[in-house]
Amino acid sequence: MIKRVWKVIEQFHFLLFCLLVLSLPLILRRFEAGDYYLSVLVLAGISSIVVIGLNLLMGYAGQISLGHAAFFGLGAYSSGIVTIRYGLSPWLGFALSIGLNAVVAYILAEPILKLKGHYLAMATLGLGMIFLTLFSNLAITGGSEGLSVAKLSILGYVLNSRELKEVNYYYFTWSIALLLMHLALNLVNSRVGRALRAIHASEIAAHSIGVDIAKFKTQVFVISAVYAGVAGSIFAHYSTFLCPPDFGLTQSIRLLTMGVIGGMSSIWGAVLGAAILTMLPQLLDVFAEYDILVYGLVLILAIIFMPQGMSQKISLGWEKLTGQGSQGS
Amino acid sequence: MLAAVEPLLEVRGLSKNFGGVQAIQDLSFIVKPKSIKGFIGPNGAGKTTVYNVISGIIPPTCGQIYFQGQKITGLKPYRIAELGLVRTFQNIQLFHTMTVLENVMMGRHIRSRSGFFASSLRLPAMRAEERRIREQALETLAFVGLQDKAQAAASSLPLGHQRLLEIARALATEPKLILLDEPAAGLNTRETSQLAELIFQIRNRGIALMIVEHDMELVMDVSDEIMVLEYGRKIAEDIPRNIQSDPKVIAAYLGEMETQSDAEAQEY
Numbered sequence: 001m002i003k004r005v006w007k008v009i010e011q012f013h014f015l016l017f018c019l020l021v022l023s024l025p026l027i028l029r030r031f032e033a034g035d036y037y038l039s040v041l042v043l044a045g046i047s048s049i050v051v052i053g054l055n056l057l058m059g060y061a062g063q064i065s066l067g068h069a070a071f072f073g074l075g076a077y078s079s080g081i082v083t084i085r086y087g088l089s090p091w092l093g094f095a096l097s098i099g100l101n102a103v104v105a106y107i108l109a110e111p112i113l114k115l116k117g118h119y120l121a122m123a124t125l126g127l128g129m130i131f132l133t134l135f136s137n138l139a140i141t142g143g144s145e146g147l148s149v150a151k152l153s154i155l156g157y158v159l160n161s162r163e164l165k166e167v168n169y170y171y172f173t174w175s176i177a178l179l180l181m182h183l184a185l186n187l188v189n190s191r192v193g194r195a196l197r198a199i200h201a202s203e204i205a206a207h208s209i210g211v212d213i214a215k216f217k218t219q220v221f222v223i224s225a226v227y228a229g230v231a232g233s234i235f236a237h238y239s240t241f242l243c244p245p246d247f248g249l250t251q252s253i254r255l256l257t258m259g260v261i262g263g264m265s266s267i268w269g270a271v272l273g274a275a276i277l278t279m280l281p282q283l284l285d286v287f288a289e290y291d292i293l294v295y296g297l298v299l300i301l302a303i304i305f306m307p308q309g310m311s312q313k314i315s316l317g318w319e320k321l322t323g324q325g326s327q328g329s
Numbered sequence: 330m331l332a333a334v335e336p337l338l339e340v341r342g343l344s345k346n347f348g349g350v351q352a353i354q355d356l357s358f359i360v361k362p363k364s365i366k367g368f369i370g371p372n373g374a375g376k377t378t379v380y381n382v383i384s385g386i387i388p389p390t391c392g393q394i395y396f397q398g399q400k401i402t403g404l405k406p407y408r409i410a411e412l413g414l415v416r417t418f419q420n421i422q423l424f425h426t427m428t429v430l431e432n433v434m435m436g437r438h439i440r441s442r443s444g445f446f447a448s449s450l451r452l453p454a455m456r457a458e459e460r461r462i463r464e465q466a467l468e469t470l471a472f473v474g475l476q477d478k479a480q481a482a483a484s485s486l487p488l489g490h491q492r493l494l495e496i497a498r499a500l501a502t503e504p505k506l507i508l509l510d511e512p513a514a515g516l517n518t519r520e521t522s523q524l525a526e527l528i529f530q531i532r533n534r535g536i537a538l539m540i541v542e543h544d545m546e547l548v549m550d551v552s553d554e555i556m557v558l559e560y561g562r563k564i565a566e567d568i569p570r571n572i573q574s575d576p577k578v579i580a581a582y583l584g585e586m587e588t589q590s591d592a593e594a595q596e597y
Contacts, residue, residue, distance in 0.1 A: 183449040190448035190459065191441055198424045198435050205422035208384055209502055210410030210439030219445055265426075 006322040014185065021174050025167050038166035040282055042238060045173040046231045047274035051258045052177075052184050052267055053227025058256075059264030060188060061220045062200030063113060064121045067128025068255050071101050071225040073247025074131065075232025077141050080149040080242050085140060090152050094233050101229030102222050109218040128252050136244040146243035149236045159237075173234055177271075180227060184267045196220055197265075250292065257299045263309020272311050335398065337362045337506055337537050338383070338414070343392030345378055345561075352378045353561045356392070360506060365532055366539045367552030367569070371581055375561040376541045377419060380508050384416045385409045397505070411439050413505035417495045417512065419541075425484040429475060432483050432494055433466040436501025466501055473497040473527060489520040496527070506537045513544045525551050549573065557581065 009016060028037050050072055057063050078100050079093035112123050135141050152159040152172070159168045187193055195216050198206040207213055236242055254277065262273020280298070306313050336359035345353040352375045360366050370376055381387045383394055385406040394402045401409050424432050441462055447455040470476045473493045478486060486494060492512055499507050509528075513521045521544060528538060528551050542548045548555060549569040557565040557572065559581045565572060572578055 186451045187445065187449040190451075190455065191438065191443045191462065192445055192448045194427070194431055194435055195438055197427055197431075198438075201424035201426045202422045204386065205418070205424065206435070207406040208386070208410060208416055208418075208422075209436055209498060210407045210415075211435075212405075212407045223445065 044278040049231035051270035053224035069251035070131035071228035075229030105225030152237035263311035269311035367555035370558035416508035
């Protein structure tokens with residue numbers, strides 16, 4: 001009997017996760033938890049989206065990026081500029097955010113992904129710096145004074161205003177996050193996902209049996225930039241104020257840490273890591289300005305004690321619990 | 330009247346310099362369809378370099394390579410693999426983070442087409458293709474005798490099986506020619522004779538092979554023709570029986586033994 005329950009859970013784990021996400025606001029209300037918790041969960045959803053893309057790039061294809069905040073920022077500013085500076089529909093902002101990130105990533109991919117290891121890390125680090133400088137100095141981004149962004153409205157109904165704003169935005173963010181998660185889960189269990197992992201494991205072998213490495217690296221770089229861009233747009237309309245430091249090196253490292261904590265070569269790991277590292281600081285409020293130290297410490301401990309990330313520990317625990325370790329899944 | 334068989338692979342005047350070192354000098358040879366060509370020579374003769382140039386990993390300094398009449402010099406390795414020319418590696422190059430089955434499924438990569446779009450949406454055509462990839466990979470695994478290991482991690486296999494897996498992955502690409510680089514290195518006698526059997530079975534499928542190997546018994550046993558390389562130059566090319574008695578070949582190998590015993594003598 002209990003075996004059957006495990007099996008059902010295993011087979012429908014994504015569906016069950018969707019149900020959990022959908023019912024969380026109701027559960028929170030039951031415990032009379034305030035909007036504050038929902039706002040943390042919204043931010044967790046936004047980070048999840050970026051980290052899923054980052055994990056496709058780093059965990060699966062093995063290409064490091066220390067500058068992903070650049071794409072997150074590019075998406076956020078696209079939305080901000082389209083809606084505020086030009087007064088156009090936020091959906092146009094989303095479209096531009098996706099399009100611009102795809103184009104920029106496509107142009108950058110060719111030269112950048114020729115580099116390997118430390119050199120690639122340096123190049124992406126530089127990329128992040130360049131974008132941060134642009135965000136801080138261009139007139140159109142409002143420079144270091146920041147940029148106000150309109151709230152998101154659907155057919156005249158403003159999503160995040162009045163008393164339901166957190167719940168509305170929670171559902172909006174997480175529907176997109178779940179959709180993108182679903183696509184990514186499909187992707188990694190396919191011919192493309194295998195090719196990405198093959199490139200990670202041995203470029204020379206992948207090359208010699210016919211994988212067009214440059215093409216796959218470019219495509220996954222574009223996808224991960226688009227994920228970051230979508231998250232940036234959602235973030236822009238949620239925070240309604242953009243300032244450059246949100247899209248700097250600290251942000252890139254934060255996103256990277258989420259991936260490492262959750263597990264780089266796992267889509268679930270991305271969501272797990274994003275959730276943990278978004279909630280953790282709220283609990284670690286006491287550390288105030290030392291939070292970056294705590295991040296560093298958490299990162300080091302994670303690499304030492306669970307290099308495959310938390311998601312792997314959990315799936316090992318699950319196999320032990322259900323007694324099917326030998327079969328694998 | 331015999332019609333001239335068009336060569337499957339034709340190498341013309343191939344040279345490769347690394348700085349001042351001439352690793353390959355003016356090498357020309359052909360591989361006929363469905364034939365097995367042994368490729369031997371003392372250590373450092375340049376055999377692996379020849380493979381690296383043919384498979385497109387490094388460009389030649391000069392010379393031309395034709396595969397099925399088409400010039401492949403300068404093509405990217407993945408394009409050469411698509412045309413039906415694949416190789417294995419002396420230091421085995423498996424996808425160690427993947428299962429045995431997934432490694433062979435990677436061999437089907439160039440014979441399938443689902444991209445990012447179809448894969449992330451799991452379109453019906455993609456799912457059907459995925460099933461086919463899996464079935465064909467399982468068939469290939471059974472062909473080399475590794476079907477029981479399908480779900481094992483590639484890195485967990487013993488060396489002999491890893492070599493077989495690399496061959497299976499190459500076979501899954503539906504090649505016309507496989508370049509094997511020391512397939513018997515590290516294998517015991519029993520495994521080596523099984524490998525010889527497998528090589529014949531591969532040829533019976535209509536696939537030509539070229540084999541770099543130091544196990545002379547194996548090379549003499551399976552090859553239709555053997556080419557000998559010394560210091561990047563071809564010093565002999567003939568049927569195995571003649572190679573065994575070729576004074577130049579004997580000198581090349583005796584020379585190697587002499588320098589080896591010299592080195593040993595110096596140690597004492």
